[in-house]
Amino acid sequence: MTKTWRLALTLCALPGLVGAALLGESTSACAEYPDRPVHIIAPVGAGGGVDVMARLLAQALSERLHQSFIVENKPGAAGIIGTKYVIATPADGYTLLYAPSSIALSVVVHKKAPYNIDKDLTPIINVGISPYALVVNPSVPVHNLKELIAYAKAHPGKLNYSSPGVGSAAHLAGEMLKTEAGIQMVHVPNKGMGGAVLDLISGQAQVLFASVPALKTQGPDRVRPIAMAEKKRSALLPDLPTMSESGMPGFAVANWSGLLAPAGLDPKIVKKLHDEIVAVLATPEMKEKVKTLGYDLIESTPKEFSEDLDADIKRWGPVAESAGIVK
Known part of the structure; x- marks a missing residue:
């Protein structure tokens, strides 16, 4: 190993990949993401569908990427506590958020929103709908x-x-x-x-x-x-017509859950996490587990997930206001 590469590998441990920048080397000289344990924050209590789904994905990602993905529960305030915790962490891919749709509802039911999803979070993949x-x-x-x-x-x-x-x-x-x-x-x-x-x-x-x-x-x-109450019929109740089919076009509500990160996460890490999860969800074993858990898969792109979040806020905001439930 040359002195230059020894120095590069040493400096790569510094924040912001200072060593690679100083040496004019590509960041590929540094260890590939993830090179240390990744923490996935579930802003819900242990044992529910969102928590179980997060743990299934964490286990599969650990096996595929040969690095520990650890789920931590930080419940409270309809997901606000765990979400704000993640927002306050560095956007380096080592603290992620696996959250339900309540993170969008929390924005619309508060006069002073606890966070701005567009500015504070990076959507990675909307995994599925319960x-x-x-x-x-x-x-x-x-x-x-x-x-x-x-x-x-x-x-x-x-x-x-x-x-x-x-x-x-x-x-x-x-x-x-x-x-x-x-x-x-x-x-x-x-x-x-x-x-x-x-x-x-x-x-x-x-x-x-x-x-x-x-x-x-x-x-x-x-x-x-x-x-x-979904856009399409569910595999869980295939004979049950949708609200749209029953005379209320466009009426849909569901508790989705997906993976996000603090704002500013490197697009290469976003793509890697997204593609790895899509690969995980494509396996027959995971498909069966997801079905047993009661989810219909979405597997959205980051852009589609961002659009879903915006749509939820725009749709439910007026409903919450007219019902007088804005806090």
Whole structure:
């Protein structure tokens, strides 16, 4: 090894690859990313779908890239705490964010947004959707969206709709349904999707935009699906028509989850992470795990993910404001 290369390898350990710049060498002289453990922050509690998906990807990336990808849970404030933690870290690819759609909803339900997604984060890939379905308690004598709207109009204010909490995707979806259908329903918030499903099963609520995986684990035979609240039919409930097919064009809500990084991440690292995850998701083993977890894959490009984030904010902002749930 020449003295020049020894010096380059030593200086490459300095921040900003100072050594390569001083020597006029390409940064390829330095170790290829990742050359040390990568931390993936999940801004949710352990054990849920987002957390499990993050850990599946972390394990697969560790095996493919021969470096540790470590998931850390930093829950709280609907994802704000973990998201702000990542935003404050260096944009070097060694601290990433695996987040659900609540990071976009947190922007629209606060008068003073906790962060600016466009300026503070680098989207890498929107991995998949945990689809939502509009469901009712079987005591409600309806079997499709048209019948539900007619029943609600005939019984104004008599239907309760549940949600995992104020400002959640299910809450905003309920408000959008009320507005677009011209009906009245009373919001009964819970502290999580599991509790919201139990509210529906017990009869405390009659209507819910429910996470399909939560339905499958807690009460698939004790509720009545009305419509899939997604752009297309879900592989999890292939016979259930979408809201668009049922008479509400464009109506869609789902809890997606994807990988982001602090703003300014090197595009080469963005591409590498994106391409590696796409390769991971293409394997039969991972496809089966994702299906079992209850996700429909998206596998968006960074540009498409950025557009999805902007669309969520533009769509849900007016809904939150008109419903009076902006904090």
